Amino acid sequence: MEPRIGAHIRVDKGLHSAFEIAGEYGADVLQIFTASPRQYRAKPLEADRIDPYIEAWQEAGEPLVISHASYLINLASPKDGVRERAREALTLELQRCAALRIPFLVLHLGSALNDDRERSMARLVTELNRLIPTVESDTRVLLETSAGQGSSIGCTFEEVGWVLGRLEPAERFGTCLDTCHAFAAGYAFAGDAFDDTWAKYDEHVGLDRLDVLHLNDSKGEFDSRVDRHDHIGNGHIGEEAFRRILGHERLRAVPCFIETPDDIEWHGKNLALLKSMVRDTG
Template sequence: MVQVKVGVHVSIAGSLDLAVDRARDAGCDVFQMFSRNPRGWGFKPLSDEDSDLYKKKIATTGLLPVDHMPYLPNLASPKPEIWEKSVQTLTAELDRCGRLGIPYLVTHLGHHLGDGIAGGRARVIKAVTAALESSESGTMLLLENTAGEKNSVGSSFEHIGAIIRGLPADKRIGVCFDTCHAFAAGYELRTEEGMASTLAQFDEQVGLSRLRIIHLNDTKGDRGSGLDRHEHIGMGFIGEEGFRCLLHNPVFSRLPLVCETPVDERRDDRGNIRAVRDLAR
């Protein structure tokens, strides 16, 4: 039996510290959250009371927290106003994580909006460099691979590796590996041979030592579909056997696993956590 550390993305509705309660109640070892409203540019500054209560609950539960960037920022945007606001948001989120003691901040790399991957990649490098230079937070920024949707940056390991090599502060950079996104981008995860090939490519282009968090998601799209649609663990195209193979791979099983799976009449967060633990046996 493989002992995995698994959890889900939880809501901060009501107050930040309630995310810790929700994660504990769901049976998490690790949890992910948005530290602020993910659907807007504005946000309420952290108060000392909010920060202290959150950190006190984390200390008493022993849970590992992970923060995720909000939806609107686009670090690859060719539009100056959007790009600048994205850098400001990334800087502010790094600062919030530092104040809350959150070790990892996950970010998408964005979309180049049609002017080419090279330009988009250069803007991501510039944006991340600016944010890291402006923030004194010790939080590690995790670059998340994408599903290969139109104009996206970061769907190939080669592109992620090139971005990391372009960053002067690369020791503050890690990677969040999303299984749904990798599979949708064409990487095989369902067999031991496929996993070995995928991880060899990742190691060559990025380096396995940079892996910090796994977004463990099944997918509603087949391999290479470019479709970013998450599904319950074992109920999508990766399937139960694929996740059993993945969860018994030592590279994945040693890392914190965060499910970003649906909640519906078929299964809830507890159900997906249970499915992961069952498949790890």
Template structure:
């Protein structure tokens, strides 16, 4: 459940009792990367097996914006995303989590369609691969798309081959975007809305983060579990929902100086809520 920001060559042994891992397959601030070799991939898989971490996934580069109205940025984004998928496939990862994109100085409608077109190209160029694309729910900062369930539904419904598309639900993001999940009735209503628009079966993973900012703020600031505006109850609902019992749930909460001491604290808080 910890984010492991390491290259395949630097994949660390698990120091905490974490079951799931998320990583970056390359430098997150560069468009391209030195190609992986078969030896790189083999050593990564061996290292991963030694950690005991299950259901690994990657997050794509934050430089990528498939919704950009700027042709050069969009083309770089498509090329970079294809590289992300190819690297994840070589490493045997389940999926690549991505922020759908931002429309900048265009319109929401134009941005969504550009993302659809970009996904079509990337999925076609990686046809035959098993690795999936997990669209992440966003907080809705600026012109970011993906903060409404309707956005996700549009992308999934309009991509030519959506068989490899899933969703990663971020608890902080949907809270900041205005979806209430604190009381049992709020949680039930929000999940019912997601199911109606997107389909609950499209959820592949969760990012479990509390929020430093208020409900509906559309500001993405993560906090330790139970120490932010979400509190503990939303996490109790999620970790005890039998529909999600087999799904990976990853922490993206703040890190300490050593990197993992807060993971133990947050993991303990979540496990204390679980009745499954």
């Protein structure tokens, strides 16, 4: 099975426009925001937005579409008000995903702020375990690895695994690894370190719990804790690492999405380069 490779698609012209744009890029799979990622509240989706989206999705052959949750959601926060707004935002996002038949929702684990990290992770577990059963949605929530900037949680595979292992029901949760984030957090993809990185992920999280890959090069240096995405091959990770990822036997079934700087010419170039790597690896 060849890897499915796609991109985060802007939907400024409406959710339904994502499929035409994805076709222009040559994307097999799509990631979108169902609402602004920089706000908590969003208007509920009505039929006049849902129906054109579903029609366009079906006309495109029903490709895999995933959503990325708002950046503001922080269920690990020590502040009650922040968690309350996060609960509401995540509930609405899951409802939008259900309406749009989106199977996966990528979620940042949040930040501890000035609190103890393990206590913050325990809060996140409690909040998710309480919230998920109350929402009528089959969408799986994917915990995304972080770059470790500030007090963000999830910069180590141990942290991601600690949280994931305590979430119930297990089938409603999975993970997303972002190559830029992992590299910035101190996980290398060059030389012998490549196999070691994936062995650690398998040990602490489980490759069988990896549902999505974000393939981004890194403007920041190794272990810099800087979350700045770059075009494939232009950053400090380098082309060879992506070639090895795409050729990895246990990763070939995992859908891949680029989140590189948003430009139609560059999205096309990045996807073409990644697809050429797939051909090279056979």
